[in-house]
Structure formats: C-alpha cells, structure tokens
Amino acid sequence: MSQTPTKCDVGFIWSSSLEKFDFGRRHPIRVGRFQMVRDFLDETQFLEQPNVCVIEPKRMPEDLLSQVHSQTYLDQVKRISETGEGEIDVDTPGFKGIYENASIASGGTVSGVKAILDGRIKHFLSPTGGFHHAMYERGGGFCIFNDVAAAVYMLKSQGVNKILVADFDVHHGNGTQRYFYKDPDVMVISFHLDPEWMYPHDGFIHDIGEGPSRGHNINMHFPMDAGDAVYGFAFDEIVPPLIDWFQPEFILFLPGFDAHYLDRLANMTLTTTMIRYVASEIHDAAHKWASGRLGVLSGGGYHPDAFRWGVGEVMSILSGHPYDAPPQEPPFEDDEETWEIVRSNVSEVKRLVFPELGIE
Ligand SMILES: [Zn+2]
Numbered sequence: 303m304s305q306t307p308t309k310c311d312v313g314f315i316w317s318s319s320l321e322k323f324d325f326g327r328r329h330p331i332r333v334g335r336f337q338m339v340r341d342f343l344d345e346t347q348f349l350e351q352p353n354v355c356v357i358e359p360k361r362m363p364e365d366l367l368s369q370v371h372s373q374t375y376l377d378q379v380k381r382i383s384e385t386g387e388g389e390i391d392v393d394t395p396g397f398k399g400i401y402e403n404a405s406i407a408s409g410g411t412v413s414g415v416k417a418i419l420d421g422r423i424k425h426f427l428s429p430t431g432g433f434h435h436a437m438y439e440r441g442g443g444f445c446i447f448n449d450v451a452a453a454v455y456m457l458k459s460q461g462v463n464k465i466l467v468a469d470f471d472v473h474h475g476n477g478t479q480r481y482f483y484k485d486p487d488v489m490v491i492s493f494h495l496d497p498e499w500m501y502p503h504d505g506f507i508h509d510i511g512e513g514p515s516r517g518h519n520i521n522m523h524f525p526m527d528a529g530d531a532v533y534g535f536a537f538d539e540i541v542p543p544l545i546d547w548f549q550p551e552f553i554l555f556l557p558g559f560d561a562h563y564l565d566r567l568a569n570m571t572l573t574t575t576m577i578r579y580v581a582s583e584i585h586d587a588a589h590k591w592a593s594g595r596l597g598v599l600s601g602g603g604y605h606p607d608a609f610r611w612g613v614g615e616v617m618s619i620l621s622g623h624p625y626d627a628p629p630q631e632p633p634f635e636d637d638e639e640t641w642e643i644v645r646s647n648v649s650e651v652k653r654l655v656f657p658e659l660g661i662e
Pocket residue numbers: 471472473560601602603
C-alpha cells in the first residue's frame with residue numbers, strides 16, 4: 303500500500319510550560335522528567351526528521367473538562383491551585399497552578415487528537431498524557447484530569463464512533479474503565495500487574511463491561527516479575543482477534559513504559575524489545591483499520607533510561623527513523639509457575655470475552 307507523502311506524520315506534543323508540572327523533588331513526577339524526553343528526542347535526531355513535527359499543547363477546553371469531571375471536583379482542584387495547599391490524593395500532592403498545568407498536560411492529548419482529525423498528522427506522542435486513574439468525581443494516582451476520557455468524548459463529538467483504548471501501562475486504568483464500562487462504542491484493553499497487590503487494586507479479568515458493552519472491557523493481568531515471553535504470548539492470543547473484531551476508527555495507546563524491569567515502581571520485567579513489539583502491532587492495526595489514526599499517551603515510566611529508551615522505540619515505530627535501545631538483561635526469565643498463571647489468565651480472558659463478541 304503506497305502512502306501519500308505528507309509534510310508531517312508524527313506530532314510530538316511539547317511545550318516548555320509542561321516543565322512546571324511538579325509534584326515535588328521526591329515524587330516520581332518531578333521537574334525534569336518531561337524535559338528529559340525532549341532532550342533525548344533532540345539527541346537521537348527524531349525532532350529533525352522531516353516527518354516529525356512539534357505540536358504545541360493547548361489547555362483542555364472547559365466544556366470538555368466539565369464533561370469529564372464533576373464541578374465539585376474541578377472546584378476542589380481550583381482551590382488547591384490557587385493556594386498551593388491540599389492534595390488530590392495521598393500519592394498526588396497539590397501545588398500552586400496545578401489546575402492550569404494539568405489542563406495543559408491533559409489538553410495536549412486533545413490537541414493531538416484534533417491535529418489528527420484535521421489531517422495535519424497521522425500519529426502523535428504526548429510525553430505527558432495518559433492520566434488513566436482520574437475519575438469523574440476525583441483524581442488520584444498522579445492523575446488530575448483524565449485525558450483518555452476527554453479524547454474519547456472529543457472523538458465521539460466529531461462522529462468517530464469506534465474507539466480503542468489499548469492501555470499497556472503496568473497499572474490498571476481504573477478511571478478509564480469506569481467511564482466506558484457501559485459504552486459499546488469504546489473498547490478498553492488493559493494489560494497490567496495483578497490487582498490483588500498492585501495499585502489501583504482494580505481491573506480483574508471478570509470485569510468485562512456491562513449491558514451492550516459486555517466483552518468490550520478486557521483486563522489481562524500478570525503475576526509479579528512476568529517478562530517478555532509470557533507477555534508476548536498473552537498479547538498474541540488476546541489482542542489481534544479483538545482488534546480485528548472491533549475494527550477501531552481511532553486508537554489511543556499507552557505503551558507501558560513502567561512495565562520495564564528497571565522501573566521499580568511496579569514489578570514487571572519487560573524489556574524495550576517487548577514494548578517495541580506491542581507498539582509495532584498497535585501501529586499496524588491503526589493503519590489496517592483506522593487510516594493510521596493513533597494517539598500515543600506515555601502514561602507511567604519512572605526510570606529515566608527505561609522511559610527514554612521506550613519513547614525512542616515507539617517514536618521509531620511511528621516515524622520510521624531507526625533507533626535501537628541498548629541491550630538489556632532482565633533479572634529473571636519467565637519460570638514455569640509464571641507461565642502457568644499467565645496461560646490460565648489468558649484462557650480465562652478468552653473464555654469470558656470471546657463468546658460475548660462471537661469470536662471463535
Ligand atoms: Zn502506571
């Protein structure tokens with residue numbers, strides 16, 4: 303298939319004002335985290351590629367924000383923002399200006415979606431996007447405003463009616479799941495660490511959606527220290543049949559940078575080889591079904607090397623510019639016990655979900 307040459311295929315969502323997003327120097331999201339990604343993309347020459355451009359994030363439109371969050375919650379964030387006092391939740395401290403900052407960090411996702419719908423780009427990557435824990439009436443887990451939900455609402459208002467959220471962040475996207483649990487226009491696939499002992503303690507396999515959306519909410523979870531081998535197996539068994547059945551018109555994708563073995567905020571042992579594989583499959587699916595329309599929201603990623611390498615692999619898939627992360631040695635190989643649990647979880651997902659959709 304020949305592709306029409308365009309000036310820019312891939313938008314990198316960036317503004318230096320994102321650097322003011324700061325939960326404090328002891329927090330995983332601190333000043334420097336986003337600038338580091340920007341510097342890395344400069345060093346690796348991604349931003350010099352003719353098909354890559356920088357897109358300035360705009361604040362999230364207020365009407366969209368009040369669709370995504372309750373007025374009570376928005377007022378609470380405003381109060382914290384004015385005084386710098388108070389917190390969103392125990393993991394998510396407040397700071398002065400948090401309202402405006404969160405509005406830009408999340409608004410970047412909406413800016414990216416708009417640029418795709420306007421035909422200016424095919425894909426975008428937002429290093430600040432992916433606030434999947436935020437819910438209608440409250441934020442939490444480092445998330446203030448749910449940009450995934452905002453993007454979906456925006457897309458639906460523009461007549462895009464089949465949206466896939468492919469969430470490979472190591473933590474379950476409990477906020478996103480909640481917004482679309484009964485909405486058959488949205489398929490949410492989440493791969494994450496076992497919710498029994500990992501935040502946010504939600505995202506069980508048997509939560510498959512409600513009413514007309516049964517089978518549209520897919521949770522696959524992994525035991526501690528699961529690595530590339532079992533992850534790739536689960537992906538191949540579960541994801542392609544679902545995408546081919548759903549035939550999405552737009553894909554929002556969180557690559558799972560915090561599932562890397564160096565990232566110790568959680569306990570999975572992926573390498574960037576698997577992150578690249580997943581990104582490549584999702585990118586192919588976007589071209590197959592959605593005219594290439596793909597928005598990448600970085601989500602978590604708290605180890606500087608793992609985060610940068612992951613972004614490099616994903617940008618390489620999106621832009622075609624070559625990049626190889628350094629060789630990596632995870633501390634464990636998937637053992638027989640890990641394989642047993644994963645095989646059993648995969649069977650359970652398929653047993654519960656596939657018949658609802660009529661997938662053989
Ligand atoms: Zn995460």
